[in-house]
Amino acid sequence: MRLSNKVVFITDAGSESGRALSLRLAQDGAHLVLNSKANDAGIPNLAQACRAFGSQVVVVRADLRHRASIAGVLEQVSGQLGFIDILLHNNSSHERASVEDGSEDGFLRVLRENAKTAFCCTQAIGGQMADRGSGTVLYLGSIHAEKPSGAAFSYSVSQGAIQMLAQEAALFLGRHGVQVNYLQLGPMDDADRMFGSTISALYDNYRRKIPGGAVGTYDELASIISFLGTGEARCLNGACLRLDGGFLLHYMDHKMAKPVGEEDSKT
Amino acid sequence: MSLSGKTAIVTGAGTGIGKGIALALAARGTKVSVHYNASEAGALDTCKQIEASGGECLLIQADVSKEQDIRRMVDAAAAHWGGIDILVNNAALQLNQDWRDYTEDQFEQVMATNLKGYWQCMQAVIPYMKVSKSGRIILISSIHAKRPTDFDVVYAMTKGGIKMLGRESAIELAQYGITVNTVEPGAVDVGKYRQSHRAPDRRKFPLGRVGLPADVASLVCYLASEESSFMTGTAIRLDGAGMLM
Numbered sequence: 001m002r003l004s005n006k007v008v009f010i011t012d013a014g015s016e017s018g019r020a021l022s023l024r025l026a027q028d029g030a031h032l033v034l035n036s037k038a039n040d041a042g043i044p045n046l047a048q049a050c051r052a053f054g055s056q057v058v059v060v061r062a063d064l065r066h067r068a069s070i071a072g073v074l075e076q077v078s079g080q081l082g083f084i085d086i087l088l089h090n091n092s093s094h095e096r097a098s099v100e101d102g103s104e105d106g107f108l109r110v111l112r113e114n115a116k117t118a119f120c121c122t123q124a125i126g127g128q129m130a131d132r133g134s135g136t137v138l139y140l141g142s143i144h145a146e147k148p149s150g151a152a153f154s155y156s157v158s159q160g161a162i163q164m165l166a167q168e169a170a171l172f173l174g175r176h177g178v179q180v181n182y183l184q185l186g187p188m189d190d191a192d193r194m195f196g197s198t199i200s201a202l203y204d205n206y207r208r209k210i211p212g213g214a215v216g217t218y219d220e221l222a223s224i225i226s227f228l229g230t231g232e233a234r235c236l237n238g239a240c241l242r243l244d245g246g247f248l249l250h251y252m253d254h255k256m257a258k259p260v261g262e263e264d265s266k267t
Numbered sequence: 268m269s270l271s272g273k274t275a276i277v278t279g280a281g282t283g284i285g286k287g288i289a290l291a292l293a294a295r296g297t298k299v300s301v302h303y304n305a306s307e308a309g310a311l312d313t314c315k316q317i318e319a320s321g322g323e324c325l326l327i328q329a330d331v332s333k334e335q336d337i338r339r340m341v342d343a344a345a346a347h348w349g350g351i352d353i354l355v356n357n358a359a360l361q362l363n364q365d366w367r368d369y370t371e372d373q374f375e376q377v378m379a380t381n382l383k384g385y386w387q388c389m390q391a392v393i394p395y396m397k398v399s400k401s402g403r404i405i406l407i408s409s410i411h412a413k414r415p416t417d418f419d420v421v422y423a424m425t426k427g428g429i430k431m432l433g434r435e436s437a438i439e440l441a442q443y444g445i446t447v448n449t450v451e452p453g454a455v456d457v458g459k460y461r462q463s464h465r466a467p468d469r470r471k472f473p474l475g476r477v478g479l480p481a482d483v484a485s486l487v488c489y490l491a492s493e494e495s496s497f498m499t500g501t502a503i504r505l506d507g508a509g510m511l512m
Binding site: 066067098099100102104107108111115116119120122123127144145146147148149150153156157158159160161162163164165167168169170171172199200238 | 334366367369371374378382383386387389390393411412414415416417420421423424425426427428429430431432434435436437438439440442500
């Protein structure tokens with residue numbers, strides 16, 4: 001198995017992406033540290049499903065906005081699973097808000113839950129990897145680190161910040177043998193609910209703007225993560241990988257595919 | 268390029284690039300609100316130079332990491348000049364702290380000043396620009412929105428965030444006739460540079476020099492003028508091709 005005995009730390013493991021990642025990596029032989037919020041009722045079942053693949057699983061509840069909280073969890077985990085080989089930063093807090101009317105509380109919440117957790121995880125877990133001279137850090141981000149949505153400005157700002165964090169970390173962790181990359185996820189099934197906007201037509205009929213006609217799935221993402229987790233592609237460092245099926249390349253709407261049975265719609 | 272009769276706020280106008288921008292706008296006829304936080308002597312000097320040249324200015328102290336201070340600054344400037352045509356977000360913190368040593372407080376402080384402050388200054392001027400159905404917002408960012416700093420990770424994160432703040436606000440505020448553009452300077456000689464660097468290597472700086480505040484200021488004046496009315500949502504690298512080397 002390609003990830004046999006690798007220890008993977010997954011943030012926001014109870015999210016849809018976190019579940020898909022956990023199950024796939026467990027299948028591939030990894031042991032898992034699942035971090036989630038205290039009220040996440042689905043975690044025990046997820047942990048059980050992962051253990052069924054033979055994976056050792058530890059469930060933790062670190063507050064990733066604070067380095068000390070992460071350090072405490074790492075100490076707890078090291079006795080059970082050893083050191084972390086792969087960090088998957090999977091936090092993706094989102095708020096529909098405009099530049100004009102957004103609230104300070106909302107802005108800070110999104111910045112802290114996305115960018116600050118990414119930074120604190122990098123310091124604590126990436127730091128441990130640097131001390132050992134190996135590891136893989138992957139930030140699961142968004143195309144909105146580059147493309148504005150007109151729907152969730154603080155989310156885009158937070159992703160722009162994490163993308164630069166990834167490039168910085170590719171240097172300061174890369175010098176210690178740690179591989180760091182940022183993934184720009186494209187549209188998933190609920191993309192128009194999250195990013196549909198009266199300001200931008202980007203998500204109008206968004207499915208047909210993907211040349212292949214199919215939105216991404218978390219299983220596909222998990223498959224890519226599984227490969228990146230092997231560390232086989234050492235030259236891939238500091239990269240921003242766009243996983244959107246070519247969505248952002250669309251230009252001429254009338255040339256886009258029209259899936260059978262789908263009508264024109266306006267968000 | 269005349270900016271006669273326009274009114275502007277320039278944050279961080281007591282030193283370096285901000286000072287250069289305030290002086291250049293004033294020299295073209297703009298009435299400038301000269302903002303500072305801690306650099307009072309520098310800001311007073313900026314005002315002195317503007318007034319000596321026959322320009323008009325207003326000195327305002329504010330901590331741009333605090334929303335309340337920002338509102339007070341913007342309201343005072345608007346009341347004094349009768350509106351706001353131009354906002355230049357420039358005030359920023361760069362701690363040059365090693366990534367391992369960054370404390371949570373420092374992280375919060377840099378984010379609050381460089382990112383939240385830029386957004387809230389913008390948010391505060393929108394009502395005034397909506398009244399006049401036009402406005403120019405210019406974000407002074409850095410080449411480090413495009414390439415790592417390798418000495419201050421959080422500073423670079425804020426510049427990555429500003430890139431997206433500029434893009435999001437450009438598409439959102441276009442409906443009000445407000446344009447938003449970002450300037451990304453490379454190395455700029457603000458005094459300290461001269462003390463710590465030898466003559467620039469042409470294989471790193473093809474023009475044989477680093478930038479000056481006046482270089483940034485002349486681009487800002489263009490972006491603040493009517494001549495740039497179709498330009499919005501851009502981020503202009505201003506580094507003498509340094510990034511290409």
